[in-house]
Amino acid sequence: MTEKNKCLKPIITLLSILLFGFQLYSQEFLIETENFSNKGGWVVDPQFVEQMGSPYLMAHGIGKPVKNAKTIIKIKEKGNYHLWVRTINWAPGNWEAPGKFKLKIEKKTFPKVLGTNKNWNWEYVGQYNFNKKEAQIELLDLTGFNGRCDAIYFSTKNIAPPNKKNELKKWRNKMLQQTKSPNKTENFDLVIVGGGIAGCAAAISAAEKGLKVALIHDRPVLGGNASGEIRVHTEGIYGYFERILKMIDTDHYPNGSPEAYDDDEKRMKNMISYKNIHLYLNWRAYDAVSINNTVQYVDAKHTSTSERIRFKAPLFVDSTGDGWIGFWTGAKFMYGRESKSTFNEGWETHGELWSPEKADNFVMGSSVLWRSKKLETVTSFPKVPWAIEVAKDYAAVNGEWQWEFSRNDLSQIDDAEQIRDHMLKAIFGSFYNEKQKIGNEKLALKWVSSLVGKRESRRLIGDYIYTLNDVKNQVDFKDAVVLEKRSVDVHYQQNLNNPEKPNFLSEALFFRTSGYKLPYRSLYSKNINNLFMAGRDFSCSHIGLGGPRVMLTTGQMGAAVGYAASICKKYKTTPRAVYQKHLNEYMKLVLSSSNQSQNN
Amino acid sequence: MKNTILKLSVIFIIIIGIFSSFKNKPNPNCSKILELPSLDGVFINDVYFCETETEGAYYYSKIETSVCSDTLCRIVNLKVYWDLAGNLKKFDTIPGKQLTKNDHINFTSEDYSKLLKTLKDNYSVIGKKHVGAFIEKDKFRKSDKIDGVSGATKRTIKEEAVEGALYSTHTLWKLINGTIKKQLKEYTNSNYSEKFKLQLLNSENGNTNLFALQKLKDDDYVEQFDLILKIMKKKHSLVNFYISKALPQSIFKDEISKQKLKNVWSFLDENSKSVLIENLN
Ligand SMILES: Cc1cc2nc3c(=O)[nH]c(=O)nc-3n(C[C@H](O)[C@H](O)[C@H](O)COP(=O)(O)OP(=O)(O)OC[C@H]3O[C@@H](n4cnc5c(N)ncnc54)[C@H](O)[C@@H]3O)c2cc1C
Numbered sequence: 046m047t048e049k050n051k052c053l054k055p056i057i058t059l060l061s062i063l064l065f066g067f068q069l070y071s072q073e074f075l076i077e078t079e080n081f082s083n084k085g086g087w088v089v090d091p092q093f094v095e096q097m098g099s100p101y102l103m104a105h106g107i108g109k110p111v112k113n114a115k116t117i118i119k120i121k122e123k124g125n126y127h128l129w130v131r132t133i134n135w136a137p138g139n140w141e142a143p144g145k146f147k148l149k150i151e152k153k154t155f156p157k158v159l160g161t162n163k164n165w166n167w168e169y170v171g172q173y174n175f176n177k178k179e180a181q182i183e184l185l186d187l188t189g190f191n192g193r194c195d196a197i198y199f200s201t202k203n204i205a206p207p208n209k210k211n212e213l214k215k216w217r218n219k220m221l222q223q224t225k226s227p228n229k230t231e232n233f234d235l236v237i238v239g240g241g242i243a244g245c246a247a248a249i250s251a252a253e254k255g256l257k258v259a260l261i262h263d264r265p266v267l268g269g270n271a272s273g274e275i276r277v278h279t280e281g282i283y284g285y286f287e288r289i290l291k292m293i294d295t296d297h298y299p300n301g302s303p304e305a306y307d308d309d310e311k312r313m314k315n316m317i318s319y320k321n322i323h324l325y326l327n328w329r330a331y332d333a334v335s336i337n338n339t340v341q342y343v344d345a346k347h348t349s350t351s352e353r354i355r356f357k358a359p360l361f362v363d364s365t366g367d368g369w370i371g372f373w374t375g376a377k378f379m380y381g382r383e384s385k386s387t388f389n390e391g392w393e394t395h396g397e398l399w400s401p402e403k404a405d406n407f408v409m410g411s412s413v414l415w416r417s418k419k420l421e422t423v424t425s426f427p428k429v430p431w432a433i434e435v436a437k438d439y440a441a442v443n444g445e446w447q448w449e450f451s452r453n454d455l456s457q458i459d460d461a462e463q464i465r466d467h468m469l470k471a472i473f474g475s476f477y478n479e480k481q482k483i484g485n486e487k488l489a490l491k492w493v494s495s496l497v498g499k500r501e502s503r504r505l506i507g508d509y510i511y512t513l514n515d516v517k518n519q520v521d522f523k524d525a526v527v528l529e530k531r532s533v534d535v536h537y538q539q540n541l542n543n544p545e546k547p548n549f550l551s552e553a554l555f556f557r558t559s560g561y562k563l564p565y566r567s568l569y570s571k572n573i574n575n576l577f578m579a580g581r582d583f584s585c586s587h588i589g590l591g592g593p594r595v596m597l598t599t600g601q602m603g604a605a606v607g608y609a610a611s612i613c614k615k616y617k618t619t620p621r622a623v624y625q626k627h628l629n630e631y632m633k634l635v636l637s638s639s640n641q642s643q644n645n
Numbered sequence: 646m647k648n649t650i651l652k653l654s655v656i657f658i659i660i661i662g663i664f665s666s667f668k669n670k671p672n673p674n675c676s677k678i679l680e681l682p683s684l685d686g687v688f689i690n691d692v693y694f695c696e697t698e699t700e701g702a703y704y705y706s707k708i709e710t711s712v713c714s715d716t717l718c719r720i721v722n723l724k725v726y727w728d729l730a731g732n733l734k735k736f737d738t739i740p741g742k743q744l745t746k747n748d749h750i751n752f753t754s755e756d757y758s759k760l761l762k763t764l765k766d767n768y769s770v771i772g773k774k775h776v777g778a779f780i781e782k783d784k785f786r787k788s789d790k791i792d793g794v795s796g797a798t799k800r801t802i803k804e805e806a807v808e809g810a811l812y813s814t815h816t817l818w819k820l821i822n823g824t825i826k827k828q829l830k831e832y833t834n835s836n837y838s839e840k841f842k843l844q845l846l847n848s849e850n851g852n853t854n855l856f857a858l859q860k861l862k863d864d865d866y867v868e869q870f871d872l873i874l875k876i877m878k879k880k881h882s883l884v885n886f887y888i889s890k891a892l893p894q895s896i897f898k899d900e901i902s903k904q905k906l907k908n909v910w911s912f913l914d915e916n917s918k919s920v921l922i923e924n925l926n
Binding site: 393394395397398401402403405407452453454540541542543544552 | 766767768827848857861880881882883886887890891914915916918920
C-alpha cells in the first residue's frame with residue numbers, strides 16, 4: 046500500500062460505516078398489485094409471468110375507465126419514501142399512451158401520469174411522507190384502455206429497483222422474502238396442470254378410478270379456450286368418452302357468445318362433484334423439477350395472494366397448452382412448422398401455405414375474440430390513434446376465429462403479450478372505424494376478451510409423433526384411444542397472399558377426411574418417465590395438430606390419460622409400461638368408458 | 646313449378662351444348678392439349694397451349710358453361726387465358742355475349758375488373774363452398790361445424806362477388822381454378838425449358854413466380870439474383886418469405902449481394918426480414 050493510500054484508508058472506512066449505517070437505516074418494501082384486496086375494475090393478468098416476471102393488474106375497461114383498485118398497506122417505519130411503479134406503455138408511438146393511470150395514497154393523488162414506459166420498467170411516481178402505520182393506496186385508471194401495473198416499490202432511498210429479468214427476479218424474491226421453495230407441500234396420485242377441456246377430462250377419468258387428483262389452473266374458471274373468458278365452442282367428436290366430455294363441453298354457440306357462461310356453470314358443477322379432484326383455481330405453476338428424467342414436483346403460486354405450494358405425485362399431466370411442465374423438466378419438444386420433407390406432409394395444392402419447403406416458426410396464431418351490440422341510446426367511443434396503426438381502415442362489428450395473429454419472428458410463448466396487444470389494437474381500431482359509419486351511433490363494444498386464446502406452440506415429443514400420414518392412411522393403431530372425423534385444417538395469415546388484407550386476419554386450409562385415430566403413445570413424453578400430455582401440446586407434427594387440436598379431441602386425450610394414470614397407479618409403473626405391458630387392460634378400460642359411472 | 650322451369654332450362658342447355666361442339670378455332674399458334682368439361686358436364690371446352698412473340702406462352706380456352714341458381718340456369722361464355730403456372734392471366738368477353746348481373750343488366754367495366762380480381766385470387770372465399778352458403782338466410786346464423794369455417798359472411802362475399810352475379814362468379818371461379826390448374830401445371834412441367842423459367846420469373850403474378858422459384862437450384866439463385874431482387878420489390882409476402890429462406894449462403898458471403906438485399910429492405914415484410922436478418926448480420 047502506498048503512503049497516499051494509507052491516508053485514504055480511514056476516510057474510506059468512515060465512509061463505509063456511514064454508508065452501511067445508512068443502508069441499515071433505509072427502509073424499502075414492495076407491493077405486488079395482484080395482492081390488492083379490492084381490485085375494483087382492474088383484472089389480474091397472469092398470462093405472461095414467464096416473460097415479464099409477475100401477474101399484474103390491468104385496466105381492461107374497453108374504452109371506459111375502470112373502478113379504482115385499492116388496498117391497505119402497512120408501514121414498518123414512518124418517514125419519507127420515494128415511489129416507483131412497474132408498468133408499460135403497451136402501444137408506444139407518436140400519440141398519448143393508451144393505458145394511462147395515476148397513483149393515490151390516502152388523499153394525495155400524484156400528478157405523474159403513469160403507463161408511459163416503452164417496455165416493462167420502473168416509472169418514478171414521487172415522494173410520500175408516511176406518518177401513520179397504515180395507508181390506503183389506489184390505482185386510478187384514466188383511459189379504460191389496458192393500463193398495467195405490476196408492482197409498487199417504496200424506498201427511503203432514491204434508487205430505482207433493477208429491471209433485468211434475472212436480477213429483477215432475485216430482487217423481487219428478496220423483497221417479498223420468498224424462500225427458494227414453497228413452505229407447503231401437498232401429495233397426490235396425479236397432478237394435472239392446466240384446466241382446459243383436456244385437463245378437466247383427465248381429472249374426471251382419473252378421479253373416477255379412485256386417484257387423488259390435483260388440478261392446477263391459473264384462472265378462476267375452468268375450460269381454457271372454452272371458458273366464458275375466451276368463448277370458443279368445443280368442436281370434434283366424443284370418441285369413447287361421451288359421458289365424461291358431456292360434463293364439460295359447450296353448446297354450439299357462435300364463438301364469442303356469452304352463452305359460454307352457462308357451460309362454465311355446468312362444467313364447474315360437475316367438476317366439484319368429484320370429491321377426489323382437488324381444484325386449485327387461480328394457481329399458476331411456475332416451476333417443475335425432474336431428477337433422472339422423472340418429474341419430482343410442480344411448484345405453483347396463487348395469482349392473487351402469492352401463496353405457494355409444492356405439488357408432489359408419482360405422475361403428472363401437462364395440459365397447459367404451452368407444454369410448460371415438459372419444458373421445465375427437460376422433455377423433448379418441437380416448435381414451428383416442419384419442412385414438408387420432415388414427415389412427408391407436403392400438399393401441392395396449397396404449397397408453402399400448407400407445409401413449407403424449409404422449416405420455419407410460422408405456426409398457427411393466437412386470437413382475441415370480441416363482440417359489439419346496438420344499444421337503445423347513442424353511445425360514444427374515444428379516438429384510438431395508437432390502434433389505427435394496426436387496424437388501418439379495416440372496420441368490423443365483431444371478431445370470430447379469423448382474428449388471429451402469427452409472425453415468423455414472434456414466438457407464441459415468449460411474445461404472447463405483444464401478440465395479445467396487437468389483437469387489442471386491431472379490435473379497438475376496427476371498432477372505431479365501424480363506429481364512424483352513419484347508423485352506428487348506438488353501436489357499443491360489448492365484450493373484448495383480455496385473454497389471448499392460443500392454437501399452437503410447444504408440442505412435447507412422445508413415443509409416437511402423430512402426422513398427416515396417419516390421417517391419410519387412416520392408421521388403425523392398436524392403442525387408438527382418440528377418434529376424430531373433422532378435417533385437418535391449418536391456418537395462414539391472409540396478408541401473406543394478399544398485401545391488401547390486414548395482418549391480423551387468418552384463413553384456413555382444409556384436408557377433408559372420413560375419420561382417423563390417435564395412438565396412446567402420443568400422449569406421454571418420450572424422455573420424461575412420468576409425464577403425460579393432453580391437449581394441443583401432445584406429440585404431433587405441425588400439420589398433425591391441424592385436426593385434433595379442437596377441444597372435444599383434446600378432451601378425449603385427457604380422458605384417455607386419466608385412465609392410463611389409474612393403470613400406472615395399480616401397477617406402480619410408468620405411462621410407457623401401460624402400452625408395453627398392460628395394453629389389453631387399458632384398452633378395455635377406455636372402450637368401456639361410456640358405461641362406467643362415477644366411482645368416488 | 647320451380648322444378649319444371651329448372652328441367653326445361655337444363656334441356657335447353659343440353660341442346661345448346663350439342664351445337665356448341667362446332668366451335669371457332671383459336672389462332673394458328675395454338676394447339677389443343679386437353680378438354681375442360683363444365684361443372685355440370687354439359688359442355689366440353691377445348692384448352693389450347695399457345696405461344697406468340699408478344700404474349701409468350703400461355704393457355705387458352707373459349708369456355709361455355711351453365712350457371713344455375715335454385716330455379717334457373719343460363720349460359721355464360723368467356724375467353725379465358727391462363728399463364729404457365731395455371732394462374733388466370735385475363736379473360737375476354739365474346740361480342741354479343743356480355744356477362745350480366747341480376748340476369749339482365751350488363752356488367753360495367755368496374756364489374757369486369759372486380760370479377761377478374763376475384764377469379765385471379767386462388768384463395769377467394771367464393772371458391773370454398775357451395776354457393777348457397779353465401780346467402781345468409783338467418784342473420785344470426787350459428788357458425789359452421791369446424792374450427793376455421795364459421796361461414797363467409799355476406800359482407801365478405803360482397804367484397805368478392807359482383808352484386809347480382811354471385812352464381813356466375815362462383816361457377817367461373819370453380820371452373821377456372823379447379824382441376825384444370827393442376828393439369829396445366831403438369832403440362833408446363835413436362836415441357837419445362839429455360840424460356841419458360843424466365844417467363845415465369847418475369848410474371849407480374851407472385852404465385853406464378855413462386856412456381857418457378859420452387860424449381861431453382863442454389864446456383865440459379867445466384868445467377869438470377871437481379872431478377873430475384875426485382876421479384877422481391879413486388880411485396881408479395883409469401884413469395885418474399887420463400888425467397889428469404891431459399892437464398893443460398895453464397896449470397897450472404899458476397900458483400901455486393903448483401904448490399905443489394907439491404908436495398909430492397911423497405912419492400913419486405915417482417916417474416917422475410919426475420920429470416921434474412923440472421924444471415925445479413
Ligand atoms: C379463436 C380460436 C378459435 C378456435 N376454434 C375452435 C373451435 O371452434 N372449436 C374447438 O374445439 N377448438 C377451437 N380452437 C382450438 C382450441 O381452442 C385449442 O386448440 C384448445 O383450447 C387446446 O386445448 P388445451 O386444453 O390444450 O389448451 P387450453 O384450452 O388453452 O387450456 C389450457 C389452460 O391451461 C392454463 N395454463 C397454462 N399454463 C398454466 C400454468 N403454468 N399453470 C396453470 N395453468 C396454466 C391456461 O390458462 C389454459 O386455460 C380455437 C382456438 C382459438 C384460439
